[in-house]
Amino acid sequence: MTLLAAADNPDLLLRAVTCPTAWGLAVGSLALWLLVPGGRWTGIWSRVLGGVLTALAGVLFAIDLPMFGPLGTQVVFWLLCVVTLGSAVAMISSQSPVYSALWFAMSLVGSAGLLLMQGAQFLGAATIVVYAGAIVVTFLFVIMLAQPEGHAVYDRLSWGWFPRPAAILAAAVFLGLLAAGMSNMKDDAEFPTVETVQAVDLAAEGGVLHPQHMANLGRRLFSQQLIAVEVAGTLLLAALVGAVAIAIHGKQSRATEDLARE
Amino acid sequence: MNEAAVLYNYLAVGAILFALGLIGFLTRRNMIVMFLCAEMMLQGVSLSLVAWGRFHNDWGGQLFMIFVITVAAAEAGIAMALILMLAQRSGKLDSTFWQDLRESGQAAYVDREVPEELVEDRVWPALPPAGREPRKDIDEFTHRPHV
Numbered sequence: 158m159t160l161l162a163a164a165d166n167p168d169l170l171l172r173a174v175t176c177p178t179a180w181g182l183a184v185g186s187l188a189l190w191l192l193v194p195g196g197r198w199t200g201i202w203s204r205v206l207g208g209v210l211t212a213l214a215g216v217l218f219a220i221d222l223p224m225f226g227p228l229g230t231q232v233v234f235w236l237l238c239v240v241t242l243g244s245a246v247a248m249i250s251s252q253s254p255v256y257s258a259l260w261f262a263m264s265l266v267g268s269a270g271l272l273l274m275q276g277a278q279f280l281g282a283a284t285i286v287v288y289a290g291a292i293v294v295t296f297l298f299v300i301m302l303a304q305p306e307g308h309a310v311y312d313r314l315s316w317g318w319f320p321r322p323a324a325i326l327a328a329a330v331f332l333g334l335l336a337a338g339m340s341n342m343k344d345d346a347e348f349p350t351v352e353t354v355q356a357v358d359l360a361a362e363g364g365v366l367h368p369q370h371m372a373n374l375g376r377r378l379f380s381q382q383l384i385a386v387e388v389a390g391t392l393l394l395a396a397l398v399g400a401v402a403i404a405i406h407g408k409q410s411r412a413t414e415d416l417a418r419e
Numbered sequence: 420m421n422e423a424a425v426l427y428n429y430l431a432v433g434a435i436l437f438a439l440g441l442i443g444f445l446t447r448r449n450m451i452v453m454f455l456c457a458e459m460m461l462q463g464v465s466l467s468l469v470a471w472g473r474f475h476n477d478w479g480g481q482l483f484m485i486f487v488i489t490v491a492a493a494e495a496g497i498a499m500a501l502i503l504m505l506a507q508r509s510g511k512l513d514s515t516f517w518q519d520l521r522e523s524g525q526a527a528y529v530d531r532e533v534p535e536e537l538v539e540d541r542v543w544p545a546l547p548p549a550g551r552e553p554r555k556d557i558d559e560f561t562h563r564p565h566v
Contacts, residue, residue: 193446222431225424238432245436245459249443249452254512255566257452261459264436268462271432275425277469277481280488284462287488292458292495299499300451301566303506311448311513316528324445328438335434339427346423365473365481377478378485389489396493400500407504 178336181217184210186329190322192250195315204250211246215239223346234274241267252312254304258296265289276366279374422474429470436463450502450512454495461491 173179188210190196191203219238224231244264251257265288272281315321367373378386436459443456465484472480502512509516518527 189442193442195446218431218435222428223421223424225422225428226420230420234428241432242435242439245439248459249439249447249456254449254451257449257455261455264459265462268436268466271429271466272469275429275469275473277473277484280465280469280481280484283485283488287492288458288462292492295495295499296451296455299503299506303451303503303512304566309449309511309513310530311511311515312452314530315446315448316515321446324442327445328442331441332434332438336431339430342423343427346421346427365476365478374478374481378482382482385486389486393489393493396496400496403497403500403504407507411507 173337177217177221179333181214181221182329182333184217185214186325188214189246189325192246193315193321193325194250194252194313195321199313207250211243215242223343225346234271237267237270237274240264241271254300254312255297258293258300262289262293265293276370279371426470426474430467433463433467433470436460436466448514450505450514453514454498454502458491458495461487
């Protein structure tokens, strides 16, 4: 609906194209095109330029975001965003899978900080413990078992000349459509005319910012979502059995191949 | 705090994380890095879920994120077992090796230009043209200068 309105209204289209978010998308697309492996320009200077353009794109995005609190809170939020998104860019542009896994762990630390700022303390801790502590460690074990020496060819190339710009264009169009669709929400946030939920309501009994909200979360999880919890446990059991079955079957088939070869 | 602005900020961060994961998944060829990018997409969606939950004062966002983490853990376990088996059969983590699974009318992807090898890549000793393999020094071929 917003895009149809923009097509009819040239002023709205002009505003959409010249706003800092659109410039940030353009600069960020160029930065990622330089950074993602597989391009013609490889070398330290193209990566440095990519990093500088990423920082510039981040600044352009941050200009357009509405401020939501006192300056201290805002600075902490921006720092956590820099950690999360910078680590994410480094993860997809790193040429060694071990570095990618470590940058992903750093991005998870940043997003755990963002969750703590939201007041979701259990989820922040669960992100660090489960995601960064178990899943990324499993990734690193598999890399240790399967990684060849040095930088492999397939880490420095992509699928030819088409997927890099096409993927970056698709992601930029996706973000642009989201920003256009959420522009009403941004106007409401910058000039609050509707009644937004105030922090005092969130801290009421049963709210998400109540001092005992973790107990409330647990109570809700094990009373309303009890069947979902049991199903999740069964899913984890099935995944465990499946992983062991796959590994044993692989080992048995390799043993029979070795016996057949001798 | 301006709750609508908090929501908008967190949705923007979640969307950018999702977009970065999307680019990485479509571009990289290493199976493990592709899977890490899929996990990053899940993380972006989780941030958006929690933001919506706070905005509407509803627990559904956080509850759903707990189940997203659970499913991500189960999926990572199975995917790691599969990737390990594929890597042991093919000897590398390249998903191009398995491109015989593509559609029937599509041309195969062949590496045309291979960039120069870096100086630190080791060169393995060559086998003699006839006869059996030379006795390998176990310390020499299990040495990894960097992981």
